Amino acid sequence: MNEKPLIRSLNHRLFVKAVREADLEKYSVDVLKKFLFKIGITNFDEVTTFSKNAREWLNSHFDAGLPKVLERLRSKDETIKLLLDCNGAKSESVLMNSRGKRTACISVQSGCKLNCVFCATGKLGFFRNLSFGEILDQVLILRGDASIDRIVVMGMGEPMDNLDEVIPALHFLTSKDGYGYSRKRITLSTVGIVPGIERLADSGVGVELAISLHAVDDNVRSAIIPMNSKYNIEDVLKASKLYASKANSKVTIEYLLLQDINNSEDDAVKLGRISRKYLMPINLIVFNPTEGIEFEPADNLERFTKIVSDNAIAVTVRRSKGKEISAACGQLVMRGA
Template identity: 40%
Template structure:
């Protein structure tokens, strides 16, 4: 199943990473910053703001803890940089860490089995396209237009959804790697038939797939996932127009390890409270 690790850093901060098992696919979901400045309105990672960037060693260390925790017949196959923080705001350390995790002398994880997630940092996307590493790029889109996206992702006001999609096209042109668009479905916010149709228009001609995920509960935000019927309607509407859609299963929401639930822990009482931690 899914397991969450608390990593105790040298400056007394605590970050989280997650081990996800899906058959023979075993993934480490790692953090890239202590906290996050993006303040997405469905995600616990930004509740305390940004403390600092993680070092190269602190990023790689998380994958090592997960690897060392595995059973003797298990092998770490995938790494996703989708934990706490915005990876492309810690660009240099993230790219160095990815190269180490990819190298044969490092963790030996194939580049195509490594995914970097971003809220849509345009200059970072342009730089990544020129790095010559065949990693996957996942863009946290979560809305089909600027009005809705700016409400739930405040940083969108400065970026703009059309600029993000244009940068995604450029990324594909340079790397020939399909883009993944992550889309959290929130009841009454971004999950109507009209939203699905707007998303189809936005992504027309982009070589991509869309990962749909019903929103996970975060105490501070009071957001609800849509009904199963609405989720299926949204899915089918996209598929009817030739978009490749994956409806992601919830993993780890019972231990607050699911998408949007990881958070920076600063309080020392945690050491008494949590059973599993890494020092």
């Protein structure tokens, strides 16, 4: 049995330290990232630009193996869901296909601490943060199935709760030495942790942001998103507006429609007005009934959408893919292995 630590599971600080301990120059950090997370090497001997000594040192101290794919499911609408074992922590990743464009939905934590009541992941509890490498490995593995046009950081976990790893992962995804994705092709979703939004704005990654608002009233929002009692609707929207101007990036408001919770006509008017006030488009999300979650999809989607669109700068409706394999929004629960 191989007892060496997996280099892909090191957090970013320890990864940089390992490269320096291999007696490599600082720029080699980016070289090694490219070999591991873009080319997908599983043995350091393949990093031919490193000295023999450095390769031997890395091979003797670390394992470069990929996460294990415990399960791979494919739905009728060609959504693929992977269950990965990242050094003992399970996580899920999804590849969706919409009119020939492929979107990868990746996770940043195994489980989640935030316990939003409509979310199956939140019911699992929290296992651990994924390392930046474990976040990138999901893209690497999903690219084995198809080229990826867009990445959404909307899988398991709250990105603002793991920014030490999420920011280096985003830098690699957008840098020309990494995957080179335009920052407009990456969207990070958050319930809105204000210091995290500010830190992400300062980081320079400039990806698009999706704010999971899901209510227009603080009492309702606190009941479904406990984090709202710390950062309320106004705090989150103000921080998001600052993010949009600082990062020169689009911010969208996400609104999951739940029957008798947040789907009144008054809610629709208020939501539209928020969109106009903060200049953020609205993305209405149809709820996917999920075992163990006691909510119902709203029965007035059409009327609600019409009222929002009469008041908002723009509105779209998202119907999730991959429902029969539990790959849709809020359904990721690491079941099956």
